[in-house]
Amino acid sequence: MVQNSFELCKTYNQFKLKNLTEYSYCTSDLLELTQFIIFNSKSSLDTISEVVDVFSFFDTVKRIYYSWQKNPVxxxxxxxxxxxxxTVFRASNWLNSNQHKILEEYITDLTDGYTNWDVLFPVQNLRIAVERALKSQVTGIVQGRNGVEVWFREGHIGSNQVSGMVILSPCYIQIKDVIDGSMYTYTGGPFPMSPLDFEDILMNCPKSWVYNTSIYSSNQYSQL
Structure with missing residues (x-):
């Protein structure tokens, strides 16, 4: 959706970015740039280009990444x-295929090739995403047999109330209701994904998810 001029002014006023050359590898700058992307994550390339030079923004992120890479500690x-x-930059609408590929390589390098959700997602991010998307209360996060398990109670999927767990594996996301044993499974990928994408996918459940009844799930997924 294209933002109108008022929204563009609001964006600019709320995030008065410094000259992009002034950003460096430090926590405050990382958070500021991340916040800018999140606030404008739904903006098209044409719209965001009226606020910031996307190519210069990408070069700034590259420079910050190399600063991390060259830091021995x-x-x-x-x-x-x-x-x-x-990850939030990778999930934006502003990148061409080559830029997207470069960010994928950076993420792989940064995580040393790990694809486990517990490595790529800080615990607090998982908690916030599940609680907001399912309007639930997270009661625990553990490393289960088949992936990370985010336990919650009194969540909402459509008009149904669900209590159970969100299972995060390298190839699917699953919501399991421990009351009746039914499950919703998402395999759309890519895995793992950014926190914003993860939350959006949870919020869209059951759309694009496969629903399994308790009888089916007990036979095929009894170990989950």
Missing amino acids: ASRQVDYDLLALL
């Missing part, structure tokens, strides 16, 4: 603030 561990910036 920082590069030994996952920097979740940098990971958040890369």
Whole structure:
């Protein structure tokens, strides 16, 4: 949806970005750039280009990534603030295929090739996404046999109230109701995904999800 001039002014006033060359590898700058992307995540390339030079923005993110990569201390561990910036930028509508591929390579390098949800998603991000999307209360997050399990109660999927867990695996997302054993399964990918995409997919359930009754799920997924 194209923003009108008022919305563009609001965007500019709320996020008065510094000159892009002034941004560096530090927590405050990472958070500011990430916040800018999140606020404008639904904007088209044409719309956001009226606010910021997207190519210069991409070059800034590249420069920050290389600063992390060349830091002998920082590069030994996952920097979740940098990971958040890369993943939300990857999920935006502003990238061409080559830029998207480059960000994929950065994310793989940053996480040392790990694809586990518990590595790529800080626990608090998982909690917030599930609670907001399902309007539920998260009661626990554990590393289960088949992936990360986010346990919740009194969630809502359409008009149904569900209590159970969200299972995050390298190839699917599943919502299991522990009351009746029924499940919703999403395999659309890509996995893992950005926090924004994860929350949107949960909110859209059951659309694009496969629903399994308790009888079917107990036979095929009894170990989940």
